[in-house]
Amino acid sequence: MNDRMDQIRSTRAPTLREDQIEILGRYGRTRKTEVGDVLFRAGDTQNDFIVILEGEVGVVDDFAGEARTIGVFLAGRFLGELNMLTGQAMYLSAVVREGGEVLAIPRKRLKEVVTEEPNLSDVILKAFLARRSYMMRTGLGLRIIGSRHSGDATRLREFAARNRLPHVWIEIEEDPEAEALLGRFGAKPSETPVTVWQGKDVLKNPTNLEFARTTGLEVDAPLERTYDLVVVGAGPAGLGASVYGASEGLSTLALESIALGGQAGTSSRIENYPGFPAGLSGFELASRILVQADKFGARTAVPQEAVGLRREDGHYHIELSDGGEVAARSVIAASGARYRRLEVPGLGRFEGVSVHYAATEAEALRCEGEEVAVVGGGNSAGQAALFLAGRTRRVYLLIRGEDLGKSMSRYLVD
Numbered sequence: 001m002n003d004r005m006d007q008i009r010s011t012r013a014p015t016l017r018e019d020q021i022e023i024l025g026r027y028g029r030t031r032k033t034e035v036g037d038v039l040f041r042a043g044d045t046q047n048d049f050i051v052i053l054e055g056e057v058g059v060v061d062d063f064a065g066e067a068r069t070i071g072v073f074l075a076g077r078f079l080g081e082l083n084m085l086t087g088q089a090m091y092l093s094a095v096v097r098e099g100g101e102v103l104a105i106p107r108k109r110l111k112e113v114v115t116e117e118p119n120l121s122d123v124i125l126k127a128f129l130a131r132r133s134y135m136m137r138t139g140l141g142l143r144i145i146g147s148r149h150s151g152d153a154t155r156l157r158e159f160a161a162r163n164r165l166p167h168v169w170i171e172i173e174e175d176p177e178a179e180a181l182l183g184r185f186g187a188k189p190s191e192t193p194v195t196v197w198q199g200k201d202v203l204k205n206p207t208n209l210e211f212a213r214t215t216g217l218e219v220d221a222p223l224e225r226t227y228d229l230v231v232v233g234a235g236p237a238g239l240g241a242s243v244y245g246a247s248e249g250l251s252t253l254a255l256e257s258i259a260l261g262g263q264a265g266t267s268s269r270i271e272n273y274p275g276f277p278a279g280l281s282g283f284e285l286a287s288r289i290l291v292q293a294d295k296f297g298a299r300t301a302v303p304q305e306a307v308g309l310r311r312e313d314g315h316y317h318i319e320l321s322d323g324g325e326v327a328a329r330s331v332i333a334a335s336g337a338r339y340r341r342l343e344v345p346g347l348g349r350f351e352g353v354s355v356h357y358a359a360t361e362a363e364a365l366r367c368e369g370e371e372v373a374v375v376g377g378g379n380s381a382g383q384a385a386l387f388l389a390g391r392t393r394r395v396y397l398l399i400r401g402e403d404l405g406k407s408m409s410r411y412l413v414d
């Protein structure tokens with residue numbers, strides 16, 4: 001058990017070898033540091049990737065002046081997060097605890113390291129992914145305050161979860177401190193869901209786009225030019241198409257309305273993706289494809305929803321939900337599957353509150369200890385029923401037909 005914990009820790013905070021630091025030295029510059037220097041701040045989008053050569057640096061979650069040290073990094077270790085490769089904002093700050101020297105590599109050059117230095121690429125990517133998982137488990141930076149019965153609170157939590165945005169969920173029915181916290185940020189329970197980013201940016205029931213802008217999740221790409229290829233949807237299919245398009249020299253843009261990685265991003269383990277015999281999480285798969293797409297110059301814009309398409313002056317014009325548009329010589333729609341909705345009157349009122357279209361950890365938490373009905377007889381219904389059976393009081397499986405075996409695999413039926 002201890003060995004496993006050590007292994008996880010060393011993946012998250014590996015110590016670089018001399019030869020690896022020497023290679024990294026070609027991509028950046030060294031500089032002296034003093035106690036109290038801030039190497040990057042939560043919310044930064046232009047910060048450098050830092051390798052500590054001498055001294056000590058603390059990584060801090062600073063929520064409304066309540067600084068909490070998440071980790072301490074010594075010489076030979078590096079700081080940074082996956083967002084440095086995706087163009088998104090940092091979630092934590094780094095403050096020098098003991099002066100010394102660091103190697104600072106600009107984000108743009110870090111991308112070159114990750115795509116051109118096989119010796120370092122995996123170490124950096126694996127650490128970034130492990131750090132994100134740790135942050136998701138720990139809950140940092142962002143607070144979402146609301147009611148478990150609110151559809152908008154569910155929407156925001158899902159948006160955060162799909163984007164792997166570390167956050168702390170505070171339920172007003174359960175947490176006795178919730179009301180005081182709301183008061184501190186000038187909000188009332190009736191104005192929930194409320195999001196508080198880094199202890200200062202307060203949003204009352206924001207749209208996904210407002211939420212993404214504030215938390216630095218938004219990835220912008222120039223929309224005023226004409227692309228050779230616009231791909232709608234950045235799940236595995238869309239990201240794959242972007243890699244192929246860009247690697248053939250086409251100027252390529254992927255538009256994604258919710259989260260890079262699509263549905264696959266929510267899968268905890270994908271075992272059947274060719275080339276990864278040991279399996280990998282959907283988030284890791286998406287992150288790897290994203291780095292590859294970026295290497296070939298593909299751009300991504302998220303959250304950006306395509307709502308219309310017209311042909312004009314020999315080009316396609318993709319209309320966006322915020323009123324803007326982008327022009328392209330060709331378009332690939334890789335918008336994935338939509339869940340079929342139940343034809344039940346008034347269903348809309350319950351969606352996101354007590355009717356869900358997935359059975360992931362987020363839904364399990366909401367149903368814990370209750371009775372649940374799973375509607376459907378396919379494999380996903382079978383998997384959902386088995387998963388929820390371990391977490392809820394009772395699961396009913398409702399099917400239209402007579403025979404479960406018609407559409408469900410034998411091992412699930414058994």
Ligand SMILES: Cc1cc2nc3c(=O)[nH]c(=O)nc-3n(C[C@H](O)[C@H](O)[C@H](O)COP(=O)(O)OP(=O)(O)OC[C@H]3O[C@@H](n4cnc5c(N)ncnc54)[C@H](O)[C@@H]3O)c2cc1C
Binds near residue numbers: 257269271272335
């Ligand atoms: C929990 C879970 C576990 C899974 N496990 C596995 C597994 O182990 N093995 C396996 O093979 N498959 C698995 N799957 C299925 C796999 O994830 C899907 O087959 C795969 O994601 C489909 O890829 P896609 O790119 O076609 O679509 P999606 O992943 O659905 O991506 C489509 C994307 O398009 C975006 N989009 C849609 N409309 C618009 C629009 N108008 N404008 C902009 N963007 C838009 C969506 O937001 C979405 O991100 C799993 C799925 C789930 C949910």
